[in-house]
Structures are given as C-alpha cells and as structure tokens.
Amino acid sequence: MEATIATNSNGTNWGGGNKKPLGASYGKMMMWFFILSDALTFSGFLGAYGLMRFKFIDSWPIADEVFTHFPFLHGVHAPMYYVALMTFILIFSSVTMVLAVDAGHQMKKAKVTFYMLLTIIGGAIFLGSQAWEWKNFINGSYGAVQLNDGKIIQFVDASGHQVTLESFAATSQSERTQHTKSKGLWFVEETGLSEITLNEVIEGFKAHPEITIRTEQINPELKQKIIIPRENAMAYLDKSKAVVIGANLEVNEYGRTLFADFFFFITGFHGFHVLSGVIINIIIFFNVIIGTYERRGHYEMVEKVGLYWHFVDLVWVFVFTFFYLI
Amino acid sequence: MAHSQEHKSHTKLIWKVFGILSVITLVEVILGIIKPDSLHLSNFLGTSWLNIIFLVLTLVKAYYITWFFMHMADEKKNLRRAVVWTSIFLITYLATLLLIEGSYIGEVLGPLTKWNY
Secondary structure: OOOOOOOOOOOOHHHOOOOOOOOOOHHHHHHHHHHHHHHHHHHHHHHHHHHHHHHOOOOOOOHHHHOOOEOOEOOOOOOOHHHHHHHHHHHHHHHHHHHHHHHHHOOOHHHHHHHHHHHHHHHHHHHHHHHHHHHHHHHOOOOEEEEOOOOEEEEEOOOOOEOOHHHHOOOOOOOOOOOOHHHOOOOOOOOOOOOOOHHHHHHHHHHOOOOEEEEEEEEOOOOEEEEEOHHHHHHHHOOEEEEEOOEOOOOEOOOOHHHHHHHHHHHHHHHHHHHHHHHHHHHHHHHHHOOHHHHHOOOHHHHHHHHHHHHHHHHHHHHHHHHHHO | OOHHHHOOOOHHHHHHHHHHHHHHHHHHHHHHHHOOHHHHOOOEOOEOHHHHHHHHHHHHHHHHHHHHHOOHHHOOHHHHHHHHHHHHHHHHHHHHHHHHHHHHHHHHHHHHOOOOO
16 A cells, blocks of 8 residues: 555645646636736726716716717717627627637537637727727817817707817918928928818807807706807807817817726727737637647637637626716 | 536527627617617616616626626636625725715816806
C-alpha cells in the first residue's frame, strides 16, 4: 500500500488541483468572475448616467428626438428603428455563438467553424452600425444656437416640429469659400467651414415669422420641451453665443453636453468590448479551423469566449434600455 | 463535466429563447415608438409606468440571456449565486443611492436654474 497522499498533487495545487468546488473549470469560473467585475464597471457608468440624468431631470435631451436616422431614409423621422435593428443584429450573433457552443459539445468541427464565422460577421456588422450611429450623432440633424451661459436653443415651426438652420437662415453676402488645393492654397489645411453664422441665423429668424424657439426645459406633464412664444424669443437670441451643429464632448446641439459625453463614453466602452470580442472570436475561429480543440478533446475555449460574447450582448440590452427607451 | 447530457443538442431551446428575446425587443420598440399617453404620462414609483415596463422587460431579457445563452442554468448552485446574487445586490445598492442622490440634487438645483430671459 502506498502512503495516503492526495494523488493529484503534482504541482498544480495552486490551481486547486482537480477539486472544483464550483463545478466549473478554472478558466470558466474566472471568466464568470471577470464578467461579474465588468458588469459592476458598466453599472458604475450607467449609475453615473442615472445620477446626472436625475440631476437634470427637467432638461435632459429626449432620446426620440436625438436618434432619428435610418439608412436610405433621408429626412424621415425614424426614432428607435435603427437601434432596434442593431439590437437584433447583436441578439442574432449571440444565437449563432450559442449554436457554436452547442455544436462544440457534440464535437462537430464544421458546425462550430460555420457558427463562429456568422458570429464574427454579426459582430462586425454591429460595430459598423455603431460607427454610423456615432456619425449621425456627431454630424447632428437640425442645428441649434448656444446661449452665453451654455444653454441650447432649438428652432421649431408652427406645429412644434424642429426645423433645420439651413431652412430659414439668411444667406449673407460675405461668403468665404473653403481653402482647397484646387484654388491654389496647397499650403493650408482647414476643416469644413461652419456654413451658417450666428448672424445669418438671427436674420433668418427675424425674416420667418412662423418660426419660434424652444429651450431644453421639459414640461413635466406632457414630457415635451417647452416652446417659447415668438414675441419672447428675441430676448433669448440676444444672449446667443454660437451656432452648434452636431455633438461632441464640448457642445451638443441636442441639449446637455453631459448627454453627449455619456453617450460617447458608454457606447464607446461597449463598442470597445464588442471590438475585443470580435478579435478574440477571430483567434478562436482560427484555432477551431486548425483543429486545436479537436486535438484537445473539448471545445471549452469556445464556451468561454461565448460567455464573454453573451455578456457584451447583455450589456447592450441595458444600454439600449437606458439610452434609448427610458 | 457531465458528458452524458452534453451530446444532446439544445438547438430547439436556443431558437425558442431567440424567439422570446425577439418578441420582447419588438414589444419594447413598439411601445417606445408609440409611447401611449396612458403609460408614458402616468406616475408610478417616481417614474412612469412605461419606464417600469421597460425595466421589467430588460430584466426578463437579461434573465434569458444569462440562464440559457450563458448556460447559467447548468452551473452549480454556488457558482450561480456567487455571480448573480453579488451583482444584483451591489448594482441595486449602487443604483438606489445614486438615483436618490441625483433626484435630491435635481430638486435643489432645478429651481435655481434660469430658463427665462
């Protein structure tokens, strides 16, 4: 008889040996705890968003008025449709991922390869969609005017719908053209000129009696932005500072700059997760093709990367709710 | 690992869960576009009924993704609790404090903000 020594103590006790109190392999368990910590990180961000939103509950931008674009539908007011499409793309790539995991359990290499490929494509489409969403947000839709104290004034027609600055701004005579190489100015570079000046907006406003303004303030009963009667509007425009077209980290034509900051940060952080997920998926995809897991005897690596991928989908479900629905 | 049950394909369940997630998303999107006044302009627990519905549907979606896509249902009970209970407790705690604090700041700050010129 041999001495009663634990048989699996061949230097791997730091990893717990073969004892698995949680019933999962070391890698899978740690993936779960990574996901837990990442979930708390995202909660921190979304919680901060919630704090600021409640702080400015009376003047927060209304998501339906911000995200209204859909590919090939120019000028059509299409709130929610695009982000719904993005959500479906991500859910569907989650489905193909879980199908890949399922095929891995049955050791069907061809199926795993196919579903992993679909997952990668889905992730890439989602990333492209998010880039398009960012592009629209950065370019803006109607344009607005910023007051000296930073508040945003938007322009509406008689029916209360927003109108673009181009539709009413006066055309001034002193138009400066863009410096380009073709005009002989090869030595200077400049970004696109803001086509509309503050003066043109104010002159145009005076010339169009049907237009009035609205502030960021929300009427709590109707949950709509408060429209200022035209006779009071000039008092606001007299205090205006700049024309704002689009959104960035410093100004936001839709209202609070914080909204833009949080949008860029949280969807950007999520998009970065999607990007790293796609890259990890690609690595695993090639490992599947060259037969690494076939030789290893199990496809647990596909399962682990699948956990991460589903988590990214899970986060999107919450981002979707808090940025677009609520 | 329980190899005996893993050779069975769960494809049917996966497509069923996909169907449930799609229907929930559709309901959310349709409600988000229509925004029925009776739900949108109502008041319940400091927010509107519409927002409560969105939150509940989101949690249902999160449940289905975690349980059936991430196979949390197949994990041992102690791993499941270590992950799920920890996150639910900490996130609820954080969100509650932040939202209470946020609305307090909003109440103090709101009347001080100038909207008339």
